[in-house]
Amino acid sequence: MYAMWGEPRSDPCPTIARVSFDEPNWDAPIDVDAYYTAIPAAETMKGMFLIPVVRAAAERGHALPDARERYLPFHDYPLREHMSLLVAAARALWPRESLRRGLRRLGRGAIDVLLDSTVGRVLWATADDPTSAIEATVKAYAITQPRSSVVVVETSPEKVIVRAERVHSFLDSHHIGVFEAALKRTGIRGSVTLKARSLSSADICCRF
Numbered sequence: 001m002y003a004m005w006g007e008p009r010s011d012p013c014p015t016i017a018r019v020s021f022d023e024p025n026w027d028a029p030i031d032v033d034a035y036y037t038a039i040p041a042a043e044t045m046k047g048m049f050l051i052p053v054v055r056a057a058a059e060r061g062h063a064l065p066d067a068r069e070r071y072l073p074f075h076d077y078p079l080r081e082h083m084s085l086l087v088a089a090a091r092a093l094w095p096r097e098s099l100r101r102g103l104r105r106l107g108r109g110a111i112d113v114l115l116d117s118t119v120g121r122v123l124w125a126t127a128d129d130p131t132s133a134i135e136a137t138v139k140a141y142a143i144t145q146p147r148s149s150v151v152v153v154e155t156s157p158e159k160v161i162v163r164a165e166r167v168h169s170f171l172d173s174h175h176i177g178v179f180e181a182a183l184k185r186t187g188i189r190g191s192v193t194l195k196a197r198s199l200s201s202a203d204i205c206c207r208f
Contacts (some may be wrong), residue, residue, distance in 0.1 A: 021193035021205040024172050027098045032087055036080060038199050039168045044076035046144050052113050053085045053106060062092035073117070079145075083169050100173045107170075107177025111185055114140055130188050130208040134160040137182040141167070153203070162204040172196050179206050 054067045066084050071077065090102025114120035120140065127136040134152065141150035147166055154161040167175060176192050183190040183206060190208040197203075 021195050021203070023191070023193050024100065024176065026101050026104070026173075028100060030099050030103075030170070030173065032099075035083065035168065035170060035199055039080050039083070040147075043079035043145075043147055043168055045079050045082040045169070046073065047071035047075045047077055048073040048117060049110065049113055049144065050077055050082050050085055052109060053082075053089045056106075056109070057089045057092050060093060062089070064088045064092070079168060086169065086174060103170045103173040104177040104180075107174040108181040108184075110178045111137070111181040114144075119143060124185075128186065130183055130186050130190065130206070131155055131160055133182045133186045134162065134179065134206050137179065138162060159205055159207045162206065163202075164204060165201045167202075168200045171200055171202055175204075179204060182206075183208055 050067075050071045051073065054064055054071070057064050064085055066081065066088065086103055086106055087099065090099055090106055094102040094105065115124060123136045123139050124133075127133040138150050138152055141148050141164075145167065148168075149163075149165040150167065151163050152160055153163045162179070164171060164175065169175070172194060176194065179192045180190070183192070188208045190206060192204060192206050194202045194204045
C-alpha cells in the first residue's frame with residue numbers, strides 16, 4: 001500500500017484565473033505543532049483511515065506510541081489523533097526522508113483503503129478516467145471528513161481543479177498523495193500541484 005513511487009511530472013499546472021499552482025518543496029520542514037494548534041476540537045476522522053496506518057507500521061516492526069489497541073472502521077476518532085499517527089508512522093517507516101515526503105506516501109494509500117469499504121466501491125464504480133476518479137475522491141471527503149469542504153471548481157480535457165477548505169490533516173503533503181493515487185488508479189501518473197491559502201485551504205490542480 002505504501003510502496004515507493006517514482007516522482008510525478010514536475011511541470012506546473014498552467015496559471016488559471018490568475019492563480020499559479022506550484023509543486024510543494026518536498027524537503028521543506030513541517031511545523032507539526034502549528035497544524036495541531038489549528039485543528040478545531042470537533043474535527044474527526046473515520047477509523048478506517050487510522051487502522052492501516054497503525055498496521056503498516058506494525059508490519060515493519062514499529063509500534064506507534066499513541067495508537068489504541070483497537071479502532072473501529074466507521075467510528076469517529078479525533079483528527080488530532082489521526083494526524084499524530086500519520087506523523088509517527090511517516091517518521092518510523094521512512095526515517096531517511098523528509099516528514100513531508102513520508103506524509104505524502106501515506107496519503108497515496110488512502111484510495112486503496114477507501115476501496116476496501118462498500119461505500120468506497122460504490123463511489124468508484126464508474127471512475128474509469130482521471131476526471132471521474134478525481135470526482136469520486138472529492139465525494140469521499142464528504143463522508144470521511146464531513147466538516148471539510150472539497151469541491152471540483154473547474155474541469156477540462158487535461159486537468160481538474162479542486163478547492164479544498166477545512167482540510168486540516170497536512171493538506172499540502174498528505175492530501176497531494178491522495179490525489180496522486182486517484183490519478184494512478186486510472187493508469188495515469190499525472191501531476192498534482194496546489195495554491196495554498198492557509199494550512200487547511202488550497203486550490204489543487206490535478207493535471208493528466
